[in-house]
Amino acid sequence: MALRAAAACRLPRIGQPSALLRWPLPPPLSLLSMDNTRNASAAPASSKHRIPRARRDVVPRPALLAPVLEQAADARLVLVQAPAGFGKTTLLVQLAAALATAASGAQVVWVSLDAEDNDANRLFAALFGALAPLDLPWAVPPATVLAQLQDASPAARTALGLLTDALGVRPESRIALVLDDLHHVTDAAALQLLDTLIARAPPELCLLIGSRTAPPLSLARWRAGGELVELGLEDLRFDLGAAQALCRLRGLQAPSDAALQAALARTHGWVAGLHLLLGSARAGTGSLPALAGPAAHRHLFDYFAQEVLAGLPPPLQQFVLYGSVLPELSPALCQAVTGRDDARAVLDDLFGRQLFLSALDDTVPVLRFHDLFRDFLRGELERREPGHAAALHALAAAAETRAERAVPHWLAAGRWAEALAALRQMADGLLAVGGTHRLERWLDQLPLAWREAQADAALLRGLCAWSRWDWGLARDEFQRSHDAYAQQGRPRDRYVALGMLGACHNALGELDRAEAVLADAADAPLPPALQVAFDSLQAWHGVARGDGAAVLTGLAAMADNAARAPEARYPNIVDMSYGHFTGLPGTRPLMERLGRLCRADQPGGEVQVPALHAWLAFWHGEPGTAREALHELLQRQRQLPGDTMLGIGALHLHSLHLAAQGHTAEALAAIAQVPALMTPGFSRGWRRTYAHVQARLHWRAGDADGLAALLPDLSRPRSAREWPVLDTGAPLLQGQHALLCGELAAARAHLERAALLQAGARLPAFMGDARCALALCRAAQGEPEAAAAALDDLLCEAVQDDGLGSLLLEPPARLQALWQALAPRLRCPAAAQARLRGRLAAWLAEGPRAAVADAAPPDDPLSAREREVMALLAEGQSNKLIARALGLSLHTVKRHVANILTKLALDSRTQAAAYWHRR
Template sequence: MPTEPEPAAGPVFALAKIQPPRPRTGLVERPGLERSLASAFAHPLTLLLAPAGYGKTAALTRQIRQLPGGTALVWISADADDRLPRFLDCLAAALEPHDPAWRVAPEALATLALADGGVRQVANEWINALAGARAPGGLIVIDDLHRIGDPHVFELLACVIERVPSTWSFAIASRVEPPWPLARWRATGQLAELRQYDLRFGEGEVASLIAAAGGDPSHAAQLLERTEGWAAGLRLSLTARHGSAPMGVFNQRHVFDYLAAEVLDDMPAVLRTFLLRCAVLPELTVARCAQVSGSPDASRLLEEIERRGLFVSVLDADELTLRQHDLVRDFLLDRLERDHPEELPGLLCRAAVGEPDLARAVGYFTRAGAWEQAADALAKRGPLLVASGGATLPAMLATLPAAAIDARPDLLVLQGMVAFLAFDFDTTVSAMSRASTGFARAGRAADAALAKAYACIAMQNTGRVHEAAFELTRLRALPLDDASRAVIAFGSAWAAYAELRAEDVAGHFTEMVEALERVPDLQIWNLCFFHSFLAGLPNVNPLMERFADGAFRIAGEHPSHLRAGVLHARVWLALSAGRLDEAAAWMSRADEACHWLGQPCSVATENYNARILIHALLGRREASEAAAKACLDDMRHATTTSNRLTHEYEILLVQARARWIFQDVAGLRAVRAEFAAARNPLEWPAAERQARYLDALLALAEERLADALVLLGPLAEDVERWCFFPAVQARVMRADVLVRLGETEAAAASLSPWVANAVHGRELGGALLAGPAALARLAGVAWGALLPAAAVSLLRRLADLLAPHHAPAPTASALSAQATLLSDREHEVLARIAAGDSNKLIARAFDLSPHTVKRHVANILGKLGVDTRGQAAAWYRDQGSGPPHGGMPS
């Protein structure tokens, strides 16, 4: 299986898509149209609607040069391949020079859009990013919107246009009306329109065109009548050798074809051949044209095309870059297919080679029928997209015949990994199993084992626990490389957990960590990123610390699933040691990481569970319940049925444990009813014990102490067998019941096995989850000689740790509270924002990557509760310079 490529240095699409054309020389003045456009730009949306060739792009190109100084310009040239993920990539890259205040990683927007209601969430992120951008305002131009077929793009744009900040606006050119509520927008003044009638040339403008071409302006009326002011017809008439179209009534396409043929036939043969061969390219540069056409004279020929003004726009790029008008390109492609059909597949394949936009490259290969080359491109470059969420991969894979994918195990791995990140475990099992078979058939034993291991991990999440465990045992007996061994050990650790073999987890985890330490391959580490639920199991905590240290050495601070997984693990490691404030700080950092990634399914479950219980311990009932609701919604609506049936009971028990902390009897009864309804044959073996656990919590809440004592007995084990320290919690709650029943000596005996570890700072998380009421009662008992003084002191410390969070707290200054949330580095970045520095300058000042600066800016805005960089700067100036004492660690 391929190793992870280096992160891309720039966009993976053609930069020409976000480069506006330069104004052509020799354009005639059109003051009336310019006044109309200037007035229209005051509206949230300016729509230029007209058929091909009416000069929509030229009008916008001219007008953007007249924007007021300081106005940000964002230009996107739409393509037929622009599904929502790629459109969002283009948008983020086009906005980047203006320092938009993203709260989510721009590359994660496509992942966020996949969630239920995700398009509206992305719209909110876009609106907030514009509002907080360093530029005071700007214009977003989308040219050729009619090329886009993805309805989600139109849904997104409608959401943003309706609420775009007042200092920003859109100008959109299209041949057809977008599917938007245009009538309502007209009525509310949100829309300005320029249609075919507004864009056509008048007689004076036609005369100016003729004069500029060296002709007789007196022919203007005749030419205007024949072309009806159609810009394309006018220009071609003046370019054609005979200077006019045939008399008679023709539709615009016929006129264009006739005139274009005249122009093409009048060219030197070398230039004509060059144009025809390069017609497969949407943008023309010297290097790309030389590669596709095979001409060593590409530079001179491109200059000749520009000199002749053959319906091309010159883009605002460092090298000469031309974009052909759609009508011209369509005409040339038609002639190419008609006159030289045998050349077209080879030209398309040459265009695909070196194309930075993978979607375009795959499109070239598939149009050529070169399925094998398309598969090669996806196999080579697809893993980079998986690393960023893989949102664009399914559409590209869908362009290949199913047989082509089935024949390529490396493509099946891509399919499986994208499905895994979306928690579509059924598809993962199918794809990875077929990949394993294909690799084995090809003699690639290590890759076959690795794919099979991931099929097993996914299999566990579809209820097939014992089948997966059996297969993983078989895989461990094979001669393996370290990469395969690491993933198989990771899967084996989870199999042991799922089968309640808690004592076996650490052995597999050790094997995983040791193998990973011998493989400095980020992709393999990424495959093992989620394991926070294993905290507290026998001998696992030190191994999780070791994994975290290695992960940060490999991945650094770059936002990733791996980093989010490590942050979640550290939440539970801190809580296990009784460091609640530290656990909360790690949770805050994990929240930031997950939000920046777009809260994909692959990190959401860990994040929601941490928030449910940590917020509960901190007395934040509303936040805890919101996380519980989001977690259940995610489980029930964003994952497959098999995954929901396998794991829903776990989510419900975590919710019940939070309701216990709040002493919410009605809430516990409601969760118990949901738990009973969710029972099914796909559950992991722990479900039966967890049902007993929930019954014990409800019995305690209802003051049925005798029932609770019976239920808690078998649960108060010496070994933790499932997540979030339930055995210690059960032991502490059982001791509390015994105290309440007057059996203090038995309570001390119940606590003694735990006390031996607890006084050394271990196994404290479960005691905290027993809740403030139980700990307060145990701390108030006169234990005498029944417990050592250190144990009594520990119980009091734990009770004191929770008590302030579950009682009314004195009101503190909101501003100083906000200030303590910022890390020292965030204060430094905020100072630079207040000084007016751009993200690039901030990155240079602190030797940070631009990505890290964007994340710091997002954190600052979120923690201060402001929307814009300007508001953050004002807050900083109001507070004075320098970080306050008590700020969070960086």
């Protein structure tokens, strides 16, 4: 049942099924790899974000650019679509330069896409990497947002709101985002999310896309709305003037107009074809090669590409052929695959020869072959040296400094062991930002028979299964990896797998096996970062068995080891279901310490720390502080709806707040939403836990019928896979129901049994406490001393722990009457009782006002500018008046209004005005 059997994972992962990778999700990289020197983050290489350098023979096209720049001021999207070799990238470079130097001074960010970007998470990782230099004011860390973007789910689309808000907070600055070579992205989810981004883009953002094919986006809608600028094949074709300019820029004697017209007719204005023809022109004559005979029956590009290659000296031919296995040509990688020490000079020479190359970095240099030319070179390499490409890929992989760039090379080389080692090394970085699909895609490229025998592959598959809440599959994979590591004499890796295995056992309710894991690791000399996992497992094992001492021991050890191992901290050490720990005697200082450690690592960027703060504030704080903390938590939950545990925790705590304020119906409605968030991987015991929360709400409201409806499920014997602590819950519920029905003898029997069980198997505090109900029952039977003993125990614990939560969740009128009647008999100091009463009264006095505040959406999905537009719209002002009042163009106001309706899921301006007034 324990969803959080340990707490040592690395960074956040949000989306399906959880918002943050928690232990027992992937441990820190230091746990996964003995060598961190080639750590791979999920961020793409920086060369993807460099605007390619314009070549000296680029033909300026002012007549083409001018109308595009004018229309781009109000466009959502500028689409440049044409087949390969028509100069899409070149035109985008010119557009980017013009936008950056225009009066608006747009900030241009560039993303060069490739086949590795063909999933939603990877596409947006590349996009976020390009935006990073802009230092946008994110409401939550970008990595947290990225981890939700794995599919086109509603949660992922909601997460995009954080991106659009960050982009739109500076209305005085415009951002031009270029996505080049989008044709490499065919994944439906990735394109749906991109479509959502464009649809919701603030007016400050204009996207420019280059693609060989028409992307499946909402082009027709944007075209009809005048928000799409399109440049196609006909726009990009070279005419006679452009061809003549190209000759001049290349220093060639201009052929006759008739010859150029013939070349244009033969190539249909294809820019790459013209470059090839001019490159094949005989020096000094200005004549173009004849296109007759064999050439007429061969693909033009292949024919002339062969001519280009044949025109190079043999050493350079080998250099470009070997370099074709590289996605980018850098001196270090070229030296690795060619064996040449002068790779830098050769790259400069190649670029000067005006081959089909783009310069991504002027200083290193870093070049990239045109896709068509690289494809030709790879085919030619295989023709000349069959099978040699695999050896070249291996050389490139060995020279790569980034594991994520090395993996495709190792796979292409057929070097499975090295590929798996690189995957093991980079798994933490990928899983931290939602790269599960990418990791699994690479794992699937390993031969099945070979992969099944590898312990590391089993470990990685287990981590991927855990990230989908598939605990059964994860347990089996971790067991396989653990057994293999043990046989291979790899103790450190064995303990990594063992910690994950223990987490699975705990999550599945297999507590005997979880205890065996703890015993196995008890005397092992583990480093602090790895020990944290077993400390957390001990704490969760204590919760499962109701062993408060084990909970405290585990939390204390976890805090000590986390303090010594910063890599095991945020969000590792407190990223769990906080309600299970909060309110148990002695946990408060430990949980606060864990929270401080997290904040020290992530100042201002915490995602899950607000959940810990909100729980502690409810259990120990004043109502105003607790309400503010809850609002912050609910805001995070609305921003990150793909975070399953964040959503469950927020709804759970919200229901307790509402109940404490006397709004039982609203509280029950909130907690009733929790089962819908639970994926099929959640165990039956986990669901019963939240049914006990419902029972406590009915108990507080004195609702015997509500308790009766839950009795059949909650009083049945637990299964072998449910936590033993649930045994305490059944008699507690039975006794409370009997007490509300006036059946005092039956109630006392059940409640005394529950109190006895509670002494040895303490329920999580939110599920219930037998002592108040037992005191009420004994008092009703005329035994005030016995009643005072039960109540006194509860009050003394509240004073010692400075906790009010248990008292807030008891029937207020009954508790106050009992408290007043028994006051002379209580051992708890009168002053302490008075303080508790005062704090309790403050909560009850806050009820109606606070409940209304809690029930309303705690955050606003609109940006600051959209709120300004919304306020004027709600006053009934037209778009023209809004534009005049805010100094915006009419088109920009229309886009703002459309975005407002989209974000709020409204159909009309009237509905928007009503929404605004309700707030």
